[in-house]
Amino acid sequence: MKKRASLKFLISCCAVIMTLTLAMSAWAISDAYKDNIYNPGKLKPIDSKLKVKVGQKAPDFTLPAVAGGKVALSQYLGKKNIVLSFVPAAWTPVCSDQWPGYNIVRDMFEANDAVLLGITVDNIPTLFSWTNQMGKLWFPVLSDFYLHGKVAQQYGILRTDGVTERAIFVIDKKGIIRYIDVHDINERPSLEGIITALENLKQ
């Protein structure tokens, strides 16, 4: 009888402790779900092989835009310098979000006679929802969804898991690549680097 009572007590203690552990985990989980942002954790900084280089003609492409219609790189030839900003995927950790920052420096791009094209491999509806919460963007956002990552592949920045690198390409009015930054995917490239690269086009 004594042994049975001790065993019952032991089982009860274990049940209480396990319940407490699960409850505390549940609080942590509910906080993450509340934010609705998926955190992929720290990724391999670069996971692709670049296919283009500075001095080379930028591969032309035509992609659908979130705002509707299609945008071709070649439509800017002879008119504008172009900054391509590839970001890995919509709805990934906000600490590396770039576009809301570029959204408040339109004047700096225009001062350098440049347009900005934001590109990911997500589909249009996903990009629509994601970019909507950034405020109204002044630059086109393009979807490299179908055929999956075709443009990213042309540039050599499609990672093995299907997202693109966090990459910046600066292309001059002749369509020549003048600056490439395939950045550590876990970090945000500095804005200063992009603006400096644009200013260097004037030389």
Added chain:
Amino acid sequence: MVKVKYGISIMLMLMILLGGTMSPAASLPAVGGALPDLSPGFSLPKPKDGVVIIEIFSMYCPYCQKEAPNVNKLYDKIQASPNLKSKMRLVGIGVGNSSYEVDIFRKKYNVPFPLYADGDFKIHKKLGEPRTPYFIGVKINPNGSHSIFYSKLGEFGDVDAFLAEMVRLSGTK
């Protein structure tokens, strides 16, 4: 023997419980607590009886961009009060922002109060990686010690109501 066995079982369970609930490296600033050492990137103004309201922001954060005019209004209200002007200070820390990027934010929104750059996220990590905008209210005591009286994520809403809350919670007279 049974007592020893179940004692060991209890200890094992407690160890599992503790292990499972081990917190990350740093927690968000807690009301009643103190700020961690944020130097060399940032240090609280020199010992002086008063309040510092810290905004954790990012140039890349659309919510911080939208909130910027409101935070400026808060600054203006403080400056407009002869009593509060000498007792309340407002500072911003741009997490993950270089000095260049912080400067862009300052110029874009005509921010009149000091902004600091935390380019390598060191301060951000020490503060428990808060999302932005995040506001921390710190009361500095005459003896140089300080304590946190406000620590919350999100826009602060009505400026007058927020300022009144800062005055009330900090015990500012």
